[in-house]
Amino acid sequence: MDWEKVFASRAMRMKASEIRELLKLLEQPDIISFAGGIPDVALFPKEAVSKAYGEVLAGDQGDAALQYSVSEGYKPLRDWIVKEMAKIGIPCNATNVFITSGSQQVLDYLGKLFLSPNDTALVTWPTYMGALGAFNAYEPTYDKLLPMSNRPASSYVDAAEKAGGRVKFAYAVAEFHNPTGETMTKGEREWLLDLAETLDIPVVEDAAYQALRYDGETVPPILALDIARHGGDINKTRTFYCGSFSKTLAPGLRVGWVVANEEVVRKLVLIKQAADLHSSTINQMVIGKVADGVFAEQVEKIKRVYSHRRNQMLAALQKSMPAGVEWTKPEGGMFVWVTLPKGMDGAALLAKAIAEAKVAFVPGRAFHADGSGQNTLRLSFSCASDEMIETGISRLGSLIRSELAAA
Template identity: 70%
Template sequence: MLDWEHIFATRSSRMRASEIRELLKLLEQPDIISFAGGIPDPALFPDAEFKTAYNDIFSGPQVNAALQYSVSEGFKPLRDWIVKEVAKIGIDCTADNVFITSGSQQALDYLGKLFLSPKDTALVTWPTYLGALSAFNAYEPNYDNLSVNGNRTPEAYRETAAKLGGDVKFAYLSADFSNPTGETVDKAGREKLLALADELDIAVIEDAAYQHLRYDGEAIAPILAMDIAAKGGIENTRTIYCGSFSKSLAPGLRVGFVIGAMPVIRKLVLMKQAADLHSSTINQIAIEHVASRGFDAQVAKIKKAYSERRDAMLAALEKYMPKNTSWTKPEGGMFVWVTLPEGMDGAELLAKSIATEKVAFVPGRAFYADGSNANTLRMSFSCANAEMIDEGIKRLGRLVANADAEQQEALPII
């Protein structure tokens, strides 16, 4: 067999299989209670609305355009709809500031390609979205821990990056109900982040995949909206907003978008032309049909379902988890982040859990750029009903308690 390794580019050595994508295979096993996949519940998809949309496309004058090549920027009516939608949350832009991607994951890949040269530094939260690390890794960066509380100086970031042989290029974060922790950055934290970015003269990549999934608490303006308000217009901003229809409408159509200043959008369009020409035209048209006819009603439906499941998971954690275990209490999104007793390993716990308790989750280590904090795990409540959540957390709590007891027994007596 041919040895390909010496032919592959050096960047390929940083490509890793996604632990989450592998765990999704467990969803096919009927005896597994899975809290692993951070995916929307297919039972909540607006399938009837999409059936109508595609029927309308194929029976009307749009069919030829829907099946033809299209512009790289994206379907103009969809971009117009996005402009009107984001205006509601303070993002004042035009369709020229909106670029359609094949899911927001493609946006992260393009932005990594646009900004990162080998040895440059990306600032990411500890932990951060695993898919972002996977996208950025191909461009051979270093990572530094982004503190949204402002307890590190711009010079400290700059000096660390210089020692590693590059420059700080951007700060990446999900400010609302982040994947994996479910936590939200408050207004003060967003203001400090923008001040840091100004001092470092870097971009801010705002991953807003869960923007619409707030269940309680007061909404906070997106970082881009705050940047626009402070700078007097989107063309003066350094924030790049990445949105998606995957969590609100349907992920299988792979339609996401980027909003930013024109110099950034123009570069992204050139990348699109070189990579895949344009996102699926027919899927963009279908998304526009469904969104324009009933986006608010769809969001209200999924928020009701997910908020009830979030409440069920928090109640079950309180009921069944050992006292020396802690977890986040998200105001929205799809995730709860659990911190296990010190010394416990989430990956080892998962292996025991699958074998004995038939409960799946995602070990937390993969979400840290430095592979630290093994005693953490991510729990998703989006695809489990209240009964499954209660039973699954009951089993998991029993497993954690037993593992902790075994760990305590193994400690030396002083």
């Protein structure tokens, strides 16, 4: 059978994740990998998770844990999220909280809810490739979201109409951006809200790394600023805050959430009912118990380890990289973004890095909706020991130096 004849047109937009493919390199013991932006398994609260599963199954809720549940999510977990949101300036109710199977599912649902073929999504340049993967299935076009630019709002509308659709939303990782590690300033967040109000579109705030700040001043989430603009009423806002337990507790449990106005939450619930009914009941209960017991302690442990590794990577880059190579200096998160001299290609460098230096990273082109950014790459320090960082960055620096000399 010729399957291409029966696939939907959106199937042509589905591509394998370069990161998912690069994660296979972690199975090769001789490769030093800075590729996968994943948490260190050694830091998972395994004892707390194991204990929570036992308590849930042995307790009064044991039957309910294995049963179908409400699509909105486990109420005690939503109540816990409400309390955490209040700590960062986002007053809300449980009716504003919707539990999903990881924050990646939130992005897919928002794409499904807002994007028709040829509609435009405004995304930062570069942007999280998982967001592009989620949105691609709904056949949008992309336009550059460049904070604090002087570009007139009307030009976004004109470009969208030329592409055959409308501007539907703006997407940004405001805190410790994946892939660059950079953080939007308060002024840039206010600028984004101004633009969204002018265009009358929502803002998707991907806050997967919100808790992982190591230094610098805390900046209010975009949703917090939006709520302040509307007299403290979240149900008048246009921002959707997408959170996750994957970077703080455990990604394998696949529990994320979105906080938004009730009208949007009700629509997302309908999508979930049609897709998978509800997120895993037992996993939500377990996450709730673990979060209630060790969340603050767990976050502090992660921050101590990751901030040290970030410092080690920045020091190694300073020591080993040749002139002409630049990199970001993130205040949190998991990533450093490297810009190579013009003319160098990150994908070609990766092939040589794996073959000759036994070092892996993610080429930057994968994070650009138009395939640009050839001379960039992303390094992750979350799973790298001091020795791996020192050795791997030294090897990579030597390879880049030799490539520049040969050019």
